Amino acid sequence: MGKLVSGRPVDPEEARRLMLRNGCKPKTAFAKAKDPWPCACERCGADIAPTYDSIASKEKRHGSAPRGCRDCADRELADKFRLSEAELAKSIAGAHIKPLEPYAKNSTRVTSLCLNEGCPRDGRPIEVLIKAVREGAMACKYCAKRAIDPDFAVKIMLEQGRVLPKAPYVRVDERWLGECLRCHREVSPRLHDVMRGQGACIHCAPNTPLTKEQAWDRAISYRFRPNDRDAFKNTYTPWAGTCMECLGPVNPCLGNLYRGQGACNSSTCKVTGFKDSKPGLVYLLQRESDPAMAKVGICEDSERSTRLKVHERNGWQVVDTRSFAVGLHARLVEGVVKRLWFEERGWKNGPARGEGRSDGYTETVLLHDVERDAPWTVLAAVTLWTDIMVAAERLGFDLDEQRAVPTPRPTMPLPAILRPDDPTAKSLA
Numbered sequence: 001m002g003k004l005v006s007g008r009p010v011d012p013e014e015a016r017r018l019m020l021r022n023g024c025k026p027k028t029a030f031a032k033a034k035d036p037w038p039c040a041c042e043r044c045g046a047d048i049a050p051t052y053d054s055i056a057s058k059e060k061r062h063g064s065a066p067r068g069c070r071d072c073a074d075r076e077l078a079d080k081f082r083l084s085e086a087e088l089a090k091s092i093a094g095a096h097i098k099p100l101e102p103y104a105k106n107s108t109r110v111t112s113l114c115l116n117e118g119c120p121r122d123g124r125p126i127e128v129l130i131k132a133v134r135e136g137a138m139a140c141k142y143c144a145k146r147a148i149d150p151d152f153a154v155k156i157m158l159e160q161g162r163v164l165p166k167a168p169y170v171r172v173d174e175r176w177l178g179e180c181l182r183c184h185r186e187v188s189p190r191l192h193d194v195m196r197g198q199g200a201c202i203h204c205a206p207n208t209p210l211t212k213e214q215a216w217d218r219a220i221s222y223r224f225r226p227n228d229r230d231a232f233k234n235t236y237t238p239w240a241g242t243c244m245e246c247l248g249p250v251n252p253c254l255g256n257l258y259r260g261q262g263a264c265n266s267s268t269c270k271v272t273g274f275k276d277s278k279p280g281l282v283y284l285l286q287r288e289s290d291p292a293m294a295k296v297g298i299c300e301d302s303e304r305s306t307r308l309k310v311h312e313r314n315g316w317q318v319v320d321t322r323s324f325a326v327g328l329h330a331r332l333v334e335g336v337v338k339r340l341w342f343e344e345r346g347w348k349n350g351p352a353r354g355e356g357r358s359d360g361y362t363e364t365v366l367l368h369d370v371e372r373d374a375p376w377t378v379l380a381a382v383t384l385w386t387d388i389m390v391a392a393e394r395l396g397f398d399l400d401e402q403r404a405v406p407t408p409r410p411t412m413p414l415p416a417i418l419r420p421d422d423p424t425a426k427s428l429a
Helices: 012-021 052-062 070-081 085-095 130-134 150-159 191-195 212-221 254-258 307-313 327-344 381-395 423-428
Strands: 003-005 008-010 024-026 039-041 097-099 109-114 126-129 163-165 178-180 224-226 241-243 280-287 293-300 317-324 364-366
Touching: 008 012, 012 024, 012 052, 085 097, 085 130, 097 126, 126 130, 150 163, 150 191, 212 224, 212 254, 280 327, 280 381, 293 307, 293 327, 293 381, 307 317, 317 327, 317 381, 327 381
Parallel strands: none
Antiparallel strands: 003 008, 024 039, 097 109, 109 126, 163 178, 224 241, 280 293, 280 317, 293 364
16 A cells, blocks of 8 residues: 555555656655655655655656755756856956855855055955955955955054054954054953044053053153153153153153154154155045035155045045155145135135034035135035145255156146236245
């Protein structure tokens, strides 16, 4: 007597014929409808174990066809959705990648190189899922900021957190063992917190209460010797002392020293900030906020300068930069442009617009201001950058380096501030 399935008897021989019609060759006698039935796939020869119930149900709904083998089903699905050469080339071009291995199927990751400019991987391979790219996802997870390259993570921890990692990078929200480069103690900050501007070292944090002995040791590490150990109050109160480099009087706050300010502002000791004798650059920034505005400024032209990075974190975008071998030239160009905008043309900067104090608000100008007379009601970034280029050219400073593609220099009348009869122009000449 046959076994029961759904309350009806099943003839073992009929069950065997059904399995054969669907590409499954039984290796044992039929037992139960819901038990795995050892078979051999007639397409690939692999050992499989489908149930009679599942094969019978699919045959009833879709008819007889080879089934029951997972590997064969995956291959069929991959062949069904396999891209043609034209479609694959279009997807690769749109993803800005260069594959390093042959394309297999959409669900298999392809080792590739990211061709995006400024990619954190810097020429190292990435794994790209063609299926995700076809659905609109960005091919490089590092450019999309869904992941952080380990080398880039170390760089952030060193530059922003002042911590030397002692363990491999795992993930952005996991504590990362390292050594504070200020106090040389072991700390475990999260990269996510450091990227948001939080201090990496709990021992060096400016708001950490310090004993007089701890404050003294920290002051010595910052190369200044306080005059009176007992005069220390807190990290936000100036503490009079002597610079250990030039022996000059200083009065810094320990909290400011933690943030990177030098203890001594003399020209012989100051190692950060803008110096007229060192290379400098003029930059133009814009911000698509409400209201949209632009900003001119100068900074030190060196790898250690973080001025532009700070502006970018605050929502500004770099329009262009121009380098000078002597920082004084950059300062003079900035001064000429500010006088042209805010004095000659009468544009309003942040203080004139009644804005609250913010970083560099004295150098900002609105891109759209109905109070300005034509043709200055609406400004474009290229127009403002042209003012900077013209000022540098008229002052006679040679171009040392220009990081971006040079902006075309249209023939423009000489700004009023630089007329031959202008006293400033004569003094600069």
